[in-house]
Amino acid sequence: MVAASGSGVQALELASQKDRLFAYPAVLSSSDGGAYRVIDYREMRDINGRDAVPERRVDGRYISTGVRRAQQDLALQTKAGTVRHVAVGKTEGASAIVLYLHGQGGNRRQGVDDFTFGGNFNRIKNLMAKSGGLYLSPDFSDFEARGAQEIAALIAYYAERSPDARVFVACGSMGGALCWRLAQDRVTADRLGGLLLLGSMWNDAFLQSPAFAERVPVFFGHGSEDRVFPVGNQEAFFRKIRSSAKGYPARFVRFESGTHGTPIRMSDWRETLNWMLAQP
Template sequence: MACATLAFPASAQTLAPYKDDLFAYPAILSSEGDTYRVVDYQEMRDINARDQVPERRVQGKYVSTGVRKVQQDLVLKLDVGDIRHFAVGKAEGASVIVLYLHGQGGSRKQGVDDFTFGGNFNRIKNLMAANGGLYLSPDFSDFGDKGVAEVAALIDHYAAQSPGAKIVVACGSMGGALCWGLARDARAAKRLSGLMLLGSLWDDGFLKSPAFKAGVPVFFGQGSKDPVFPVDKQQAFFRSILAKNKGYPARFVRFETGTHGTPIRMTDWRDTLNWMLQAK
């Protein structure tokens, strides 16, 4: 199993390994340095052979459920309203904070489901818990201005509890509208150390946003057969970022033959977060 490895300066913040052998990318079919990679994806191997019950329950070796001991289902009462969310790890003094924002029809529960999506949510939970970090999976009202305001307020609250933490927001599918909304919000953009778009949409307005001007790293994971957000359009948007600034910290991973949910299942959290923590 091939996996691109990155070398970081000794001073860079990095996450310690967690089941890397199981979650590393399969063979890299082609690449443009570390900026663009085409990853081999096979449904029979990466779903059917990985899951005990396809798409419903991954094999036990992929998960460690002891992390539930540091998982809480909370309600935060803020000026923008009550925000229900799961929090996993250190609520205060966290080294890094990662948020997952679900797509249409989802809820805060999706981001903490240990067994779906190949156990990948269990992995990010364990990565945060083991590295002194905090993982958040919230509900929000919509994918527009109100939802952006709610997520921004949630970030403000936890950033105040962990003033030294780097903050990365991962957005699945339609949740990407919130990622781009945060990028346009000057206050929120200052707090961001990375945005992850997982099977998600594009936003040409990002090129004029405070987050772009601040050089916030952006990761794109996209299935080549995504029927909702076509890979060609997302790749074109990715290329437009580099055309605007050829040194911009942006990465694209294309999962060949993957569909809409493939990036949520297959994206290597540790590889991506370590790059972002080093870059920003």
Template sequence: MFRTIFLGALAAVGLSSATLAAQLAPFKDDLFAYPGIMKTADGGDYIVVDYNEMRDINGRDEVPELRVKRRYIDLAAKRMQKDLVVTTASGPIKVMAAGKIEPGASVITIYLHGQGGNRQQGMNDFTFGGNFNRIKNLMVLNGGLYLTPDFRDFGDKGVAQVAGLIAYFKSQSPQAKLFVACGSMGGSLCWGLSQDAEAAKNISGLVMLGSLWEDKFTGSPAYKRRIPVFFGHGSRDPVFAIDNQEAFYQKIRSTTKGYPVRFVRFETGNHGTPIRMSDWRGVLNWMLSVSP
């Protein structure tokens, strides 16, 4: 059963003086640590991680790619999970939420699915090696909020809907840093949001997971604010070639000296590997330390 939220209700709710999350407290860090660092460059901003399918899928999952072993997850966060409908200027948007839905969230993370996905993908506790369960728990345990919405498309309509969702939850928790993570084709929404002046004001970081590139980003409002960007990419990604993504990472670095951007290459990893393997706490703690 859906709970419906209207933008007009903000006047009645009022704004919150949310406590800013300086750093996220740990959650199963030992299990989700990168299994081995093969190479570092660019002062530690570029990392090559040793990925092994037999170890990191077959050894981690009870049923490969379908159900992770129980020790990787904690289902307590499901008690703070709800299915909502938020009405925005661009229409209603269905969104699953876990954590502090009411005003005062310390930090907000939004995951945008790729082609063929839906809002349930990023809230699934058992797939992708339990990594979605980890980000859910990181938000809940740190007084934050985790959101996984549906949207109309990967173009302007979808961008407008997600921008409205961001505006709503950011208005409730104005001091919270808000991060948008985009899987695969969902990256087109991340880059669209970076071009939206109002959305860019509300975003504190972009997390690109096996996603695409956008050369126009270097002229966007988000870029001008120096919003940090993280790229996680598999070296064998058949959808978005890693050479193109690495070249884009280098373009960002060369366009503005000291721009906060990082790249993790999962050696032998496939298209979905970054969603399974990226260290949410490491990425977000870095972004919390450098975001505007």
């Protein structure tokens, strides 16, 4: 779906996919002109009331499994090595490209699991397939230089086949180490349309990165009770970004009482990506 932006430039807008079911619960507070929001998260409602089997199988209302027809399990040979990945949607001529990079102990299958995390991965698969886009969930060797090289090679391969597509990288937990490494790579940064940090980490080096210089939008989703990466540190980093460059496109959604995995379950893919797509 294409919509006109305020500047008259045509911008992609992702098609709807169960928007009412995935809309944020009540906003408890908001600041920075809406860039920072605190969301009312409740485990009994948002896990037990949403899943047929809590944390294992979402209620069927939240998913549309027909998208599996557009899903492929692939292996790409690159100079960085073989990159196994699952692709959903158009592998050439895509309108936009979204990657999900898992955290410690995960693999490429996590990002395409239809039933876990409240059906939120099924939603992003459907959003991209319906919008003529491409969704990728890869394996990688580590969260260091080698893993970043593998993901950069994967991005380069698909970006060359979809030259008009912006690339959005979502990083869960420890996967954030790769988000920040990719931001330092000038070639990759030129292709980025946004970074999404989901229950993840901060990195002050981002403020000197090519991605920061190019004002690549950044989204932070974080649970207030995250014991792996304390929310206060991530909030401080968000404010540092905002204060370092006037009007920098950064957003923060704090899920009040949420834990480490809450942002992967609760972050609104469509709202966030449409905001990023609308940026100049």
